[in-house]
Amino acid sequence: MSGKRPWKFATLCVHGKKHLDKHAAERPIRAVSTPIFQSSTFAFESAEQGAAIFAGTETGYFYTRLGNPTQTALETEMAYLENGQAALALASGMAAATTAVLTCCVAGDHVVSGDTLYGGTHQLFTHTLPKLGISVTEVDARDPQNFARAMTRKTRLVYVESPANPTLVLTDIAAVAKIARQAGAPLLVDNTFCTPYYQNPLDLGADIALHSATKYIGGHGDTVAGILVGSTEWIQKARFETVRDVGGIISPFNAWLLLRGLKTLPVRMDRHSENALEIANFLSYHPKVTDVIYPGLRTHSQHDLARRQQRGFGGMISFLVKGGREAGRVVMNNVELCTLAVSLGDVDTLIEHPATMTHSTYSEAELKKVGIDPAMVRLSVGLEDVDDIIADLRQALARI
Numbered sequence: 192m193s194g195k196r197p198w199k200f201a202t203l204c205v206h207g208k209k210h211l212d213k214h215a216a217e218r219p220i221r222a223v224s225t226p227i228f229q230s231s232t233f234a235f236e237s238a239e240q241g242a243a244i245f246a247g248t249e250t251g252y253f254y255t256r257l258g259n260p261t262q263t264a265l266e267t268e269m270a271y272l273e274n275g276q277a278a279l280a281l282a283s284g285m286a287a288a289t290t291a292v293l294t295c296c297v298a299g300d301h302v303v304s305g306d307t308l309y310g311g312t313h314q315l316f317t318h319t320l321p322k323l324g325i326s327v328t329e330v331d332a333r334d335p336q337n338f339a340r341a342m343t344r345k346t347r348l349v350y351v352e353s354p355a356n357p358t359l360v361l362t363d364i365a366a367v368a369k370i371a372r373q374a375g376a377p378l379l380v381d382n383t384f385c386t387p388y389y390q391n392p393l394d395l396g397a398d399i400a401l402h403s404a405t406k407y408i409g410g411h412g413d414t415v416a417g418i419l420v421g422s423t424e425w426i427q428k429a430r431f432e433t434v435r436d437v438g439g440i441i442s443p444f445n446a447w448l449l450l451r452g453l454k455t456l457p458v459r460m461d462r463h464s465e466n467a468l469e470i471a472n473f474l475s476y477h478p479k480v481t482d483v484i485y486p487g488l489r490t491h492s493q494h495d496l497a498r499r500q501q502r503g504f505g506g507m508i509s510f511l512v513k514g515g516r517e518a519g520r521v522v523m524n525n526v527e528l529c530t531l532a533v534s535l536g537d538v539d540t541l542i543e544h545p546a547t548m549t550h551s552t553y554s555e556a557e558l559k560k561v562g563i564d565p566a567m568v569r570l571s572v573g574l575e576d577v578d579d580i581i582a583d584l585r586q587a588l589a590r591i
């Protein structure tokens with residue numbers, strides 16, 4: 192396997208890099224599933240070795256906040272799947288976002304970001320970072336030149352989500368990467384919606400990929416976790432400077448759940464996407480639906496860009512219903528199969544209202560500016576039989 196990539200993506204998801212098998216072969220343990228190293232600390236062979244590990248002259252596991260074999264197995268695999276040099280697994284997507292910003296910026300620095308972001312990230316940028324003296328300019332991500340215009344001498348990070356939650360606005364990653372590079376700022380792409388199966392930001396020129404692994408990577412609605420992928424140098428800095436001090440590391444058990452999720456990622460993503468396209472088409476022709484936002488539809492304003500930088504369109508759909516917010520409420524209160532819940536990327540189909548739930552951190556004026564209509568309903572299409580999901584939406588829409 193050294194350096195080359197003889198296996199296709201789905202095979203890599205199932206077999207990983209066989210990281211721990213290397214060690215297992217030396218011992219009478221041949222676990223097919225990566226073991227959960229549920230240990231907070233690791234014994235030193237001698238006082239000298241302990242001192243050397245702490246001094247950084249010798250490597251080795253010593254404390255789970257700074258490394259654990261189950262966590263390493265996940266990080267090794269994620270780095271591989273994202274074509275990055277290294278990865279860092281964290282307790283949540285927000286822990287990943289906070290770690291990334293604190294690794295790049297100090298008081299007085301500046302971040303340029305797309306203006307449509309997950310509500311928690313928007314809150315981090317508008318509420319918490321200003322308290323630390325870090326300023327953020329949010330721009331319309333559809334035009335790369337908006338990023339160029341917002342750069343200052345203090346810009347230390349460019350941060351985008353593509354496709355963005357919940358408007359499914361795309362960023363031309365290659366174009367923005369060029370602009371960021373010219374300004375000397377790293378580009379981070381939140382790749383949660385696509386996963387590495389459909390999009391590899393680093394291949395498009397970005398420096399860091401971020402995942403809320405709570406979503407498609409975990410895939411079963413049972414884990415909260417986050418992942419960063421980047422250069423070895425940057426990940427080392429994030430781990431040994433930022434995470435060492437602020438914590439936020441993933442637990443060995445959650446790392447194991449994500450390793451398990453990765454094994455079926457391509458199969459799940461294919462079905463999420465097939466189902467989503469069929470549902471998007473159904474909604475497009477429904478008389479009670481006024482707009483359907485799905486990058487896989489030719490009517491999506493950035494469909495060509497989606498085709499260019501993604502290998503698939505994913506399972507997220509946003510749509511507007513005739514009758515506005517009140518009508519959307521009727522749909523959400525009358526679904527029987529779909530679950531009224533936030534989060535996304537689960538095996539179950541989830542339905543929610545961005546303006547009052549995931550994106551309630553946006554003010555009314557901000558919602559309007561970034562195009563999160565009060566009537567917008569967000570659907571995370573699950574793995575049920577698509578006929579059943581459509582039948583459920585049809586009966587709920589009929590109640591309007």
Ligand SMILES: *Cc1c(COP(=O)(O)O)cnc(C)c1O
Pocket residue numbers: 283284285286309311312352356381383384403404405406415416417
């Ligand atoms: C959910 C989400 C996050 C935050 O992740 P958590 O795991 O909930 O902390 C960040 N970005 C996107 C796009 C998300 O959907």
